[in-house]
Amino acid sequence: MDKEHIFFENYARNWDRDRKADAKILSSFMELAGIRPGSVILDAGCGTGVLLPYLSAAAGDDGTVEGFDYSQQMIDVAKEKFSHLANVTFTTGDVLKYHFPEKHYDVVCCLNFYPHIASHSRDVIRRLYKAMVPGGTLLIMHDMPRKAVNAIHGGQPVLPPVDVLEEKLISAGFSVVIAMDTDRFYLIKVVKEADEADFVYDDEEQPAGVASHPLHHGHHHTETKRVLNRLSRITGHVEAIKRMIEDGRDCSDVLVQLAAVHSAVAGVSRVILKDHIDHCIIDAIREHDADAVENLKKAINTFVK
Ligand SMILES: C[S@@+](CC[C@H](N)C(=O)[O-])C[C@H]1O[C@@H](n2cnc3c(N)ncnc32)[C@H](O)[C@@H]1O
Structure with a gap:
């Protein structure tokens, strides 16, 4: 057992005394997560189970929630509090070693967990990715601001700015739905991209003529699908806000959702801009295409305004 593991074993019985859970923020997380009833959920690094009742309610009678933690003491406390929840189970295991079933979880939640695996983040992200179903959702959440998280960890940047973590997640095969770094919380919601073979559009998500209408000439088909998928999710999100x-509903709840849409739109813009630079501008420079370079400047100016 390493020092950190021993720390959590010893702290478990006093965790709830010291942990200030903000029910309003946790409820907002659940709204932003948009978990469907019937989901199979993993709460990685569940600790004493602060999130378990929320996840249990979201999963409903047909879903399941697995509280997962390497600290036996944390799991024991969580069990004492929540073993009455019929759809909740508990697993003691180390996320770095545990053999998760493949393509199993619809949703993986990491609440205040990322800093503890930050030094192995690529490995953990890859493991969680494999354990998730195509189209599954991974949530990285902190119910406190990033600055405060890093201060707890001796000022080390264990929780990076959202764009840094987004890049890591995208390179692992996720697409970003929401990325928020506010003065009250931090949340990144990503979706596991379906393999070409796994890819299934919802009826209303099926974009007409995907294959024949790439974003613009020379773009890889998969990028177009990703962008269209993100836009479909944003459309769905806006519809939900209208409802x-x-x-x-409470104005502050609506504002949180609008901020999420804002961040999702910025995310799509970043993907398109990056795609544009990667696939078109390099060619344009090579071919001395001054118009294309000028257009990029205009696009960047609009984007950064
Ligand atoms: C800061 S606590 C958060 C607990 C809970 N999610 C909460 O928000 O109250 C981090 C938790 O991650 C667990 N943890 C740390 N490293 C882990 C690992 N490699 N595998 C599984 N659990 C781990 C710790 O035991 C601890 O319970």
């Missing part, structure tokens, strides 16, 4: 307003 929240119709239902007279």
